[in-house]
Amino acid sequence: MTEAIEQFFATLPDRAPQVLHAPLTGTLRIDLADDGRTQHWVLRMRQGAVDVDQGPVDADAIWYSSMDLFDRLVTGRAHALAALFRNESTFSGRVVLFLAFRQFFPSPPGTRDPREVAREKVRRAR
Template sequence: MQQKGRRDGIEDAITDFLERLGRNEIPAAEYLPRRVRGTIRLDLESDSKTDHWFITLDKGKIRVSRDDHQPDAVIRGPRPLFDGLATGEKQFFALFFRNKMIVEGSLGLVDILAQLFPGPPSAHHPRDFVRKTRERSREK
């Protein structure tokens, strides 16, 4: 039996990230513009198959599923690159401009999704930094 977020005994960072995104546990998602609507399909390619994930953005809400929807954008690439995005070790636009990932459809939606992936492990979101700084100054 496979554990959630695990694939063949290897950590599966992108699955864990997408599951957390679907449960609204990704901090950057709270800044999602309310005007954004659309569905993005992620095609995670491995040696033997391609897994499809659908991320629907609708008025500030995010739904993640494996159910087939008509996507407004498609992002296709090797699963290890998506794992790198999910951990912050890789940056989306660097991969995109190096032709490591294929993007079709609405680049506006893709840009919004790219902002939801974490930055490098040592980085922090500027709004979170300001919030923590204000909290510390109030405690003094």
Template sequence: MRDYLANGLAGRHTDLPETTAGTIRLDVTEDGWTDHWYLTIADQVVRVTRSADEAELVVQADREVFDELASGRARIAATLLRNDLTAQGRLPLLMSLRRLFPGPQDARHPRDVAREGGDRR
């Protein structure tokens, strides 16, 4: 998880809309401790720092949940609906955050499926 936050999230993300801008703080809890990761998003670029500063969106979950998100084994919306993850603040940023985490390993882009003629059963 730490490697993904420090290296995988930082940088340019062309799948983010160009108009997406804001700050997100990820509060990762484990064994009574909380790690704070601060994301700044602007112009399809994500900067990641370690900070507990106020943010437009604060997302809190156990380290296990963030590990599953970072590996593509879990989706943000599903963890939110199961109350495994909480979010406070500017919720549209939460939907932008989902674009920063990988999808399931066997996922395929809908355009690729269409080009291949779809799944004909």
């Protein structure tokens, strides 16, 4: 397990109030595979909160990913939905949990809010 992944999971409870705004309740298990071993991360999600645990427990949804892909996701070098579409990962269960969870991933390095870019152009044009 990479340090970036460990840090990502450790920060989820503190970040949940800013990310999980919708009335949401459910358990998402994330299975991370690396060298024939699988680590199971369990996220119990509800509006404004998430509890993080580990273990192969029953869940409302299961997302399977390689450790390498997940490291790229938590560092902003990959996009979760694109990874699913390319069959780099798999998902089963309540899709709303995946859609809510992916909001925790950072934007790619160097990404800027398009509204701020437009404001800068307006300021320079004056």
